[in-house]
Amino acid sequence: MHYKTVIVTGAAAGIGLATARRFAKAGARVLGLDCNPSIIDLGKKIPGFAGIVCDLTDIEEIRAGLHDLGTGNIDVLINNAGINPSPSSLPGTSETVWNGILETNLTGTYKVTRAVLERMNRGTIINISSILALSGARNNAAYAATKGALVSLTRAMARDHGPAIRINCVCPGAVQTDMFEKYLNRCDEPEKERERIRRALPLQRLGKPEDIAEAVFFLCSDSASWITGQVLVVDGGDSA
Ligand SMILES: NC(=O)c1ccc[n+]([C@@H]2O[C@H](COP(=O)([O-])OP(=O)(O)OC[C@H]3O[C@@H](n4cnc5c(N)ncnc54)[C@H](O)[C@@H]3O)[C@@H](O)[C@H]2O)c1
Structure with a gap:
């Protein structure tokens, strides 16, 4: 593993935390950026990992x-x-909510990437999108729009920044994190909905954050040295 310095945004929980742990386990120096102050304590517990409180x-x-x-x-x-937050169809999405989702999911990615590129002569970037970028889903207009934009951004940037920098995208399906639990808690019968989603998957289990972390780790490794501008769906077969 020749990657020494790794930055993970949203590393205080869920997929970001599992990804930070995966790189730290491989011996990288990992910097996690998160607006949740708990990122600081995590830095004290995970060797190789340091956390900084930072709003993207x-x-x-x-x-x-x-x-x-x-x-x-x-x-x-x-x-x-x-x-x-407050997923909805387009008419149900206030301009404030719309702008807030774009500000974090898309513009936040733009800001971090722009700052990091000043310090990345060679390397690899992964954008975490969602299967909602590729398939329709009710009541997720703003979120799906930002995740679709990350797919397009990935493809555009792969052309601009090769050969020194590879840029790929991972689209997770249903992964059991705080975000997923919030979705379930908005349903009338959360446990029935969890079970409905699980049973519909060819692999018959919901995702773990580590499932996504492993895919990300692979795409950043030398095993993926001829892969750029691609979208890897990791969803238990949901989109098969
Ligand atoms: N969990 C799923 O089922 C699922 C499915 C598809 C895609 N995703 C995507 O995966 C990524 C991680 O999701 P998760 O489920 O682990 O979410 P999560 O809510 O469990 O964790 C997200 C982390 O991002 C941090 N964060 C949010 N806004 C921030 C900001 N402005 N500045 C700094 N930090 C910020 C939060 O504090 C939190 O620690 C997200 O981009 C999400 O859209 C998740």
């Missing part, structure tokens, strides 16, 4: 976080942080 909507906080990292090439960037 704030470019000054991002720059300060990267400054703390010192000099040297940033080898890997995982754009993972994302939100989906």
